[in-house]
Amino acid sequence: MGCGLSTLRRPRRFMRSKTRYRVRWRFQRPQPGGEAVKIGVTQIILSDLSLDDTLELCQVADYEVIELVFGEGRDPDVAMSDDEIRGVRDRCERAGIEIGSSIGWYAERGCFIHPDRAERDQGMKCLVRSIEIANTLGVDAVLLHPGQLTAEATYREAWDWMVGGMKEVAPFAEEKGVTVGIENVWNKFILSPREAGEIVDEVGSERIGIYLDTANMMFYGYPEHWIRGLGKKIARVHFKDFVRKDRAFVPLMDGDTDWATVVSDLRKVGYDGPVIHEVGGDRELQIEMAARMRKIVSL
Template sequence: MKISVSMYSVNRTVRQENWSAVDFIELANTINLDGVELLDIYWQDKEKEIEEVQNVLQKYNLVVSAYDVTNNFVKGSAEERADEVEKVIDGIKVAKQLGTNIVRVFCGDIHGELTYQDGQDWIVEGLKKSAEVAESEQVYLAIENHGLLAGKSEQVAEIIEKVNSPYVKSTFDTGNFLLVHQDPKEAFDRLKKEIVHVHFKDFRKKDPNEDVNGFRSTQGVELIGAVPGDGQVDLDYIVNGLKEIKYDGWLSIEYEGLEDPKIANKEAVNRLRELLK
C-alpha cells in the first residue's frame, strides 16, 4: 500500500497562506510520502497550474493518488444535475492529465422537501452518465461516504449496485462513518470488496470544556478531527483487513483537526508507516 496526503488535510494553511497546489506538493516532499491527493476546489488558474504541478511532481518523484471532484447530484432541476455530470467528466479529464486513475466523487445531500428516493435516483442517474466516460478512459469514480445521503456503508453499496459499472467503486473514509453513527469496522466489512481508494481519518468526541466548533453528527454529537490513532476509529482493524484482501492501492491521510496541519500530517504519516510494517 502507498501513502499520500490530501491537500484538504492542510486546508487551514491553504486558506490562511493562500497556498497553491505547488506549495502543498513542496510540503509533501518533506514528510516521506509516495503521492498527493489534489482537489478541484483549490485551482486559481487551472490550466496553468496543472502544468506547474506536473513539473514539480516530476522534480520530487511524486505522483497523484487521486483527484477529488466536489460534485452534488442532488439538485432540483435537470439542468443543474447535468452541470454536475459535466463537473465529474471534467474531473476525469484532469485526472488523466495528472496521471491518476482515481476520481473521488460525492453523491449529494438531502435538503428541503427532497426525499431519500429523489436523491438516490438522481445520484444513480448522474453516476451512470459519468461512468460512460469513466469506463472509456479507464478511470474509477470512487464514491466517498460523505453527507446525509451516502454517509452509511449500506447506502454506498446500494448506489454502487444500482449504477452497475466496474468503474464506480468506493473511497472508504475511515472517519466519516462516525458522523452517521456507524461503526467503521462494520462499514469496512460491508464495502471491502468495493474499495479502490482510502481516506485515512480519525475523529474524537468533543470535550465538554472545549470552546471550539466540531463536526456535528446526524444525532447532534460534536466530533473533533484527530491525528489517526488519537480518536475512535480502530485503524488497526481496517489496515489489517486491507492487508487480508491484498489491497495495493492508496491510503490517503485526510486530517481535519485543530492542531497545526503541517505537524499533524507528518505525525499521521509516521503512524501509518508503522501500521503498514
C-alpha cells in the same frame, strides 16, 4: 471529506516554506502481512499552500502520494490546459511524489442529489472535468462528493438521481480509464455499507466505486463494517479519526478508530491502493501525521 471539510476545528494556517522541492529517490517499505502501503495527503486540507510548497512538505514529511485538487483560483487550477496539466504531473514526478487521485472543482460544485436539475447538471460538469483531468494526469481515480441531501426531496428520489447520474457518466469514465470514487460524507445520504454497495451494484460499472473515509461514519457506525461490506468496491481510502463522545474529528491515533483492525481488513479485502489522510492542521501536524500513518500501516 466530511461536513464539507475534513475537520470540525479550523486548522491553523501554514507558514509557507521558501525551500524548493528536490528530487528524492524513494524505496518501498515492506509491511508485515502484505505489500508496502503508500501513505499520502490530500490538497483538500492544504489549500493555503502552492503546489511547489505542497510537494516540498511531502518530501520533508516523507509522504509518497498526493491527492491533487484542481479548483478555480487554486494551484493547480481547474481551467488548466492539457499541456499545463501534464506540467503538473511532471512537477510531481520530478519531486518523487506519486499522484494517487485527483479532484476537479469549480466554484459552484453542484449536487447529484438535489431536486433542481441545474444543480445536478453542475455536479456532472465538475465530475466530467475531474475525469478529464485525471485522464491527462494518467491517474485512475477521482473523488466525488455527492452533495447534501435536502428535505425537499425524498430519499428514493435522491437515490434515483444519484444512480442515474452515475449511469450517465460511467461510459465516459470507462473510456478514460478513471474510477469515480463516491465518498461517504456527512450529507444524510448513503448511511451504511449496504447502501453504498447497492448504489455501485445498481450502476453496474467497474469504473464506479466508493471512496471510503474511515471516520465519516464513526458517529453512527464502524469503518470495519464498511471495509468488509464493500471489499473490492473500495476505490480509494481517506484516513481520518473521530472521538464519538465529543463528536469531533481529531488527529490520527487520537480517536476511537481501531486502526489495527482497519488495516487488517483492508488487506483481507485486497485493497492495494494508497491511503491518503485528510486531517487539517499546520506544518508540524502534517509531518506528525506522516509518522503516525507509517505506524498505522505497519500494524
